[in-house]
Structure formats: C-alpha cells, structure tokens
Amino acid sequence: EDQVTQSPEALRLQEGESSSLNCSYTVSGLRGLFWYRQDPGKGPEFLFTLYSAGEEKEKERLKATLTKKESFLHITAPKPEDSATYLCAVQPGSSNTGKLIFGQGTTLQVKP
C-alpha cells in the first residue's frame, strides 16, 4: 500500500536554529515527490518537486533532498515567518492520474 509518513509531527525551533523535516514513503514506483507549505486555514502552497534519488532543490532558506526511501526538507537559519505546516506528498507511478498521497504534515513553530 502506498504510504507517506512525516516526522516529527511538531517541531519548535529558535530563530536561527537549523533543522530538518523527514518524509518517508512507500510507493509502487515514484513519479514525483512534492513539498508544500500550509498556513492555518489556507490551501497548501507549492514549494518543490523532486523526481529522482539524488536530486536537490533550494528556495531561500529551504532545501529539499530525495533518496529512494525518503526526502528531507532542510531549514537553514529559520525565521518566525517560516512557521507553518509542511506537507510531503508522492505521486505513485502506478496511477495514470495526478493523485497525490499526502503525509500528515510537520507543524513548525519558529520563536524569535
């Protein structure tokens, strides 16, 4: 069964304290792995797509990496405005639709 697990469920950091969020996945073939940011009561905001093991992408203080079984979202020197829930999703290769399977998210709080 295709599955995505994110850890930790919640993370509290001090401003400037770097850390990583983990996304482990089990999927029958991987078309793509996606990272989204979601603010309370709003829709997910697209961050990155990764397609193959070894791929990395960066955007400001965020860097996403991918292996054959997991992805990491590294946050360097976070600021309070980085506080949000970060969602990881996979698109199974077995599906001919755009179905995304999401993890439950990691809620990040960055304190000044």
Add this chain to the structure above:
Amino acid sequence: ETGVTQSPTHLIKTRGQQVTLRCSSQSGHNTVSWYQQALGQGPQFIFQYYREEENGRGNFPPRFSGLQFPNYSSELNVNALELDDSALYLCASSPSQANTEAFFGQGTRLTVV
C-alpha cells in the same frame, strides 16, 4: 496567489443536506483535483477531472460527485451530508493529467451540524 479560486470560503450545513462547492482553475490548466482535509491531517484525494471527464477517484462513496465545465472550472457535490464530512475541501489545478506542480486554492471550510 495561485490563480485558483474556491467558493464559498466557509459553509455550515445540516446533516442530510446537499452541498455544492466551486473551483475556478488557473488559466491554462485543464485538470482539476479535489481533496478533503480533516483537521490535523494531510489532504486525501477525492477525484480528478480532465477535460470534463472523471479521471481517477479515491476511496470516497458515490455521494461525492463532481463536474468539470468547458472552461475547466469544477464543482464538487456532496449528498446526504454526514458529520464526518466536516473538513477543509481543497481544489488543485494543474496543466496536465500528470499533475506535476499542482496549485491549490484557499479551500472551503465545510461544517456539518
């Protein structure tokens, strides 16, 4: 701003009623997917529409149905509402069936009482 707009933003319905949620996709996108997100959970795939045809469905009962119009906007209809249908309903549009880099709307918060 993603260019994907949903209406209404909030809705309260009574158990057993029917509801219709609407989504306007981003310009140039012909594929729309709908997701249900319960509080504290990740979104769950309901179904996808591509060029006015349903193109894949998640584990949701038939009382969840949808439509896509020639301008690629879409509706989600839910009949016989249950308390567990209370959730944030998200619409995502993408430029193709492959759904690469899908962009989400702000969601409709449905409360069933």
